[in-house]
Amino acid sequence: MSDTMQAAVYHGPNDIRIEAVPKPEIGPDEILIKVLNANICGTDLRILHGGHRQYPDGTVRIPGHEVAGEIVEVGENISKYQVGERVFVAPNMGDGDSRATISGNNNLDPNFRAIGINLDGAFAEYMRVPAAAVRQGNVMHIAPDEDPAVAALIEPLACVLRGQNAVNVRSGDVVVVMGAGPIGVMHVMLAKARGAARVVVSEPVENRRAQALELGADRVVDPLNEDLEAVVQEVSGGRGSDVVIVAAPSKPAQESALQIAAIGGRINLFGGLPKDDPFIRFDSNVVHYKELVVTGTTACSTHDCLQAADLVNSGRIDLSKLVTSRFPLSEAEAAFAAAGDGSNLRVSLVP
Secondary structure: OOOEEEEEEEEEOOEEEEEEEEOOOOOOOOEEEEEEEEEEOHHHHHHHOOOOOOOOOOOOEOOOOEEEEEEEEEOOOOOOOOOOOEEEEOOEEOOOOOHHHHOOOHHHOOOOEEEOOOEOOOOEOEEEEOHHHHHOOOEEEOOOOOOHHHHOOHHHHHHHHHHHHHHOOOOOOEEEEEOOOHHHHHHHHHHHHOOOOEEEEEOOOHHHHHHHHHOOOOEEEOOOOOOHHHHHHHHHOOOOEEEEEEOOOOHHHHHHHHHHEEEEEEEEEOOOOOOOOOOOOOOHHHHHHHOOEEEEOOOOOHHHHHHHHHHHHHOOOOOHHHEEEEEEHHHHHHHHHHHHOOOOOEEEEEO
């Protein structure tokens, strides 16, 4: 086996290079996986364009955190995993003794470590799984016949699950999802699986509205040319939306969420705003008099990933239609372009 591998390496804003780099060596408590699929998400696009705080000037690193692969080497101290098994790897690790990690929220650990974020990640032929990830349960088995590109979607599904848990999406709810990118579509699918009575999607891009309808939305609205509030009133019998999930980095969407929410409604600000323009006009009286609950969620914990893996492995949610393009690792630049042009739900790299 060669001592080098091919990887897509970040060298600076809009500078991703396919290079031969040393194949990772593992310690006695670590695992080496052969990457079968690594998907490109919005965070990866932000990394590419130099907009991620964990990639400061001068960073040279392999991104990629949505990953499924096959175990090719296990450390001598590991007995739970075997060579040849297929696994999904949750990216986030806590430092082990912080309050956040102890409570099961390792994604909120101030000293978090994450594959593809501040550690080398999955846009490569092989990936080292650190001892902390093995110890904390980040390595999760997947069915041998599961499409690894779909298995890699466990991570974004876990983020979606975390958002919906925060607002307790439940049977009979009218749910509005703002934004019909891959995350918005997953919110639609999960809300339907949780028993939502009606799911309305607000999305200005026509082909994404069509995709949302195909994948389970009951109604789609073009917020630039239609009255979203009037549609929500019609669909809900005049009460408004029980749950509003803002799955787009949009200030107008966040502001309008207060207006369309029902009395006692729950709002999740799922999509973060640009760091240099994060403020919105927030009518606190609407929150006060409607008794609204406004929440935010970010990333996902390993426990969120465990729940999402159970959903995917059980077949309860079929994410296969979300993988709309696949590229070899050697064409990573084209893959990033396809992921950013708005025509795909999820682009997968296949080392």
